[in-house]
Amino acid sequence: MAYIAFEDVVKEYPSGSTSIRALDGADFKAGEGELSVILGQSGAGKTTALNILGGMDTATSGHVVVGGRDITHLDRHDLITYRRNDIGFVFQFYNLIPNLTALENVELASQICADHFDPAETLRKVGLGDRLGNFPAQLSGGEQQRVSIARAVAKKPKLLLCDEPTGALDYETGREVLQLLQDICRDEGMTVLIVTHNAALAPMAHKVIRFRSGRVGSQDINPNPTPIADIEW
Amino acid sequence: MDGMRSVVGGTGRPMERTAGGKAGIGGVAGAAVPMSGRDPGKGHGGRWGRPAGSAFLVATLRSWLQSWKPFLSILVISMLGVAVLTGIYAGCRDTFLAADRFFDAQGLHDVQVLSTMGLDDDDVEALKQVPGVRAVQADRSQSVLVEVDGKQRSAVIREIGTQGIDRPSLQSGSMPAKAGEVAVTERFLKDSGLRIGDEIDVTADDGTDDAETRDGTADGTESVGGGTEAAPSFPTHLRITGVVLDPSDLTNPNGYSRSSFRSSASDDYVLFAPSDGVIGDVYTSVSLLVDGAEALESFSQDYNDLTSSVAKRIESQVQSTREQARLDSLKADAQEALDDARKDTDTQFDQAAQALADQQAQLDDQRAQLDAQLTQLGLAEANAPPQLQAAIQQLETAQTKLDDASEDLAAKRKDAAGEFAKQQQEIDDLATPRWYVQTRSAIGGFSSLKSDISSIESLGKAFPVLFLIVAVMMSLTTMSRLVEEDRGLVGTYLGLGYGRVTIALRYVLFALLGCLIGGGLGLLVGFLGIPAFLLVVIKGLYVIPDLRFEYDWLVGSLGVLLFVGGVVGATLVAVVRELRQMPASLMRPKSPKPGARILLEHVRPLWKRMTFLNKVTARNIFRFKSRLIMTVGGVAGCTALIVCGLAINDTVAVLGEQQFGQINQYDMMAVSNDGDAKTMRERIVSDGQTTAIMDVRVENGELTNASGHGESIQLVVVPERQLGELDEMLRVEAPRSEGLIGWAASLFGSGRQDKTIALDDSGIIVAQSAAKTLGIDSGDRVSLKADGFVPATTQVHAVMRNLLGSQVYISEDLYRQLFPDSSSGDADADTSAITWNAVYAKLKGDSTHQRHYVAQLEEDGTVMTAVSCAQQMEDFKFDLMGAVVALIVTLAGALALVVLFTLAHTNVSERIREMATLKVLGFYDREVHRYIDREMMVMTLMGTVIGLPLGRWLASLLTGVLNMPSMYFEVTVSPWSYVAAAVATLAFAVLVQLFVNPVLDRIDPVSSLKSVE
């Protein structure tokens, strides 16, 4: 039984008289403790799928099951609780609170979860042990993204969702960030989903899910993921 | 908008990337306010599809529709501001204009001339010749006593003018036309319980020369004996034919002002009679209308200047010659009468002497005959027969009688000569009559209306300034935010080649529109709403016919213009600040305010103990410095306004208690006519209700400062032997220091020293409430005029704390010294020159008992007025001020609400992304609310804490502006006012949160975090 089951999910956005179908019966699965990569053209519905999975949005129809729990029809409050306890999000834009130091940004997340990693320790793990007291404006983009990852991870989420985490980063920094995600998946046994445009990243994942116009085109399982360090693009 | 947006949208992705890469965390703009649009994907075709101009227009209009919240706050703030600016002014102006119309319609005199000895036709003729005088009317009036509600009350019968000056306005019934008819005021009917058609009897009030009437009516005329002229005299049996409104007294008899502190000023009833039946050719006064005065507004400076100039001209050109001429003619008349009398008497005496002489001759004849008979008989007188003996006896008796008679005559002649000499002396000593040339400001009803309304008007001038400042601050905040949200869009337009002016216009027009609509609504409220409210109160105080709403184009337009200027100016500042940047940098999101350590963090023990969210709140508060200043400033301003309003209310509320309960240590003041002084005092003593009594003399006077500004005052002469007792009857102490220092001192209670002042012969003590109007201080030289005397210069020994009334205290010796002829005024007694016509007394019993006793005492015929401090304290009210304060507090509250709302809205819209992040992290709605609300609450608290003392300070500034004669506002703020202001402000903050929280709930993290823009 897969950890994540995305079954025949339809997402419609009303737009005037007609409606836009962002997801049109998307269907995929992902295993626990695995790193999955979602690929697809722009507008294919990747972000939409991720948002539904992360409890930020709800499906129009279909079923979304995470860790054996059907989250399709959760109400507003339960969705928040779900996000709070089970989900960690990483965005292309790091969305750090500018007024909080790196440590405090992480604390902001950890303090609302009963069971969490130590914020300072988490930052140390992402390689920012000596930048705890810095404000976001004093950090580079890659460093900010690492704070953002630390913030997502510190909550001990069941699911780490990353939407184009390297989109705003240069090649080297992007590699470092991806390496970090891969390490987290491996070391902490966390289930990780990464949305990316970069098909070259496919080898790093346990599973590659391809989106095409709101549907899942293919799901390839990769029994031996390549470490990021060995991938060049 | 679509067309334009597509430029960004279509090429969007690469741009977003670079932008995000450079700026780190995305800009905040597009997310919350749809203005900068996020219509995904579509509209590619629109790029060239529409003429740019119309697209721009459409986009602009759409963005305006979407920014309704900032629009609303600009609108409401402008509305409140314009309403405050124009409203109080309009209410006062309506009152002034209506009163002016009424005065003009009734021909209320511009100048009036009174004389201590009346005026005659020659005076009238002379006044007619003065340049600038349009019409002249000789008035006759008589002081009478009339029974009102079982009591003899003094009243004045006035002849209804023949030249249309000072015409009473008929309210009901008909104007009296024949002798024996009379029109009365509503107050008279109300007090007497009579109705039209009823009859009254009046008796002439033979001027016991009391202070009230001495210069009001020409009582002097009657004392000049023997002249051919006669003082005016009216029929004494009168039938009431109508009720009239006296233009010189607009006090509303049915309103609440009768019991207010002013009412004691005017006490005589006025009865209006036609010329028919009036005897006498000496005029009490001459009323004048001034050329061109009717066109001017009676309460304006221009009017004042014009009429004063004519009054001055009369004083300099005709007064002294006519005074002398009048004296000469009075003397001539009296002399003639005396001479006639002397001649008559002389003739009578001569005739009597002649008669005596004749009798003597007869007697001598008889005696001669008798002697002849005796000689014939050859008898000696002793041997005469009995008949002759008897005849001789008779003759001798007759002779003795005759001798006695002529002796008598001689004595009488001497007496008469003495009497004539005395009368001659009186004529020679006749004092020069004194003229009083007065303008309308001498009319009590006129000046009380003027000062009441003017004080309100001055409040109305001070408050709008604060509203304007707040309005500018708020539009700066709002518009800066609006432009900031549109950064990318503005950059795009600039990139497309739109001119800066066109783009700026988009915002300027937005603000202008909000301001104009708000201003228009403000004018409606200002010229209709607020006056409607004020007029209700004003109508309770004064009867002013034809009181209606009037629009003032100049002030209305200027008011709106002022706010348009402020708001549009602020908008321009905001827009220009953004537009100065290059398009490229505009299209990049504004880098968010970097975080920084705050001072508090260095207080380690404290910082460590704070919860995480408290730390975040603390940091956030100090992160946006300008927002902190705006919020704290705005809230402080509004709290201050509320405190200030309540403080004025408190100050007025305690005026009565402070004056009548604390400063006035005496419980009763009773005044009698000079003639009754002794009787009254005896009565009071025999009543045995007093625990202490002090004799004084109370009279009307005038105090003039160095620059020639004069005010009428109540002169209190204190007997030399009781100088030391003054401070038992009054709390004679130095004024309390004003402003923050005084306030701070009062906080520490008795830290202030109540410095007492003693009255001595070195100068006068002036009540603070009078001193302030004249701007005089201790040590100043002033000119003091006692009733009926020539002004004398003296020194102000001290100013004494006093809130109501305009008393001036003077010692007996100084009074004699300044007004030396006070002893020759009284014919019989050089011993007690000053009549102690009043007493201050402390009474036994509680206040109810005291009020009862004083009311009873006032019934006594010898008592002119008796006032109980307990009663005055209870009666003291100042409703007009209360109404204005209520108005201001309401408006300030509304302003506070708008300010808080605007700031909360700006705050939220600036930080949508932050909120979205919190939501993604899994913050519950309540937690998100708290995150924002806590900041607002802390800032509101800070604002409140600053606003409370600020309001106190503002109140002392404003009461300083309220320069009302015979009133001194000693700022007092009850602790409850602070509590009320703080609670109200905090309640507003909570209310605003209730509005803001749903907005927070509606923030959608998905769309908010989607892109950088």
Ligand SMILES: Nc1ncnc2c1ncn2[C@@H]1O[C@H](COP(=O)(O)OP(=O)(O)OP(=O)(O)O)[C@@H](O)[C@H]1O
């Ligand atoms: N809030 C919305 N309202 C209407 N349509 C939407 C909304 N969000 C997404 N869509 C539409 O749904 C489709 C899928 O969008 P989604 O953001 O999931 O694409 P994506 O695969 O993430 O693309 P990209 O790689 O460009 O990020 C798109 O066609 C988009 O226009």
Ligand SMILES: [Mg+2]
């Ligand atoms: Mg996407």
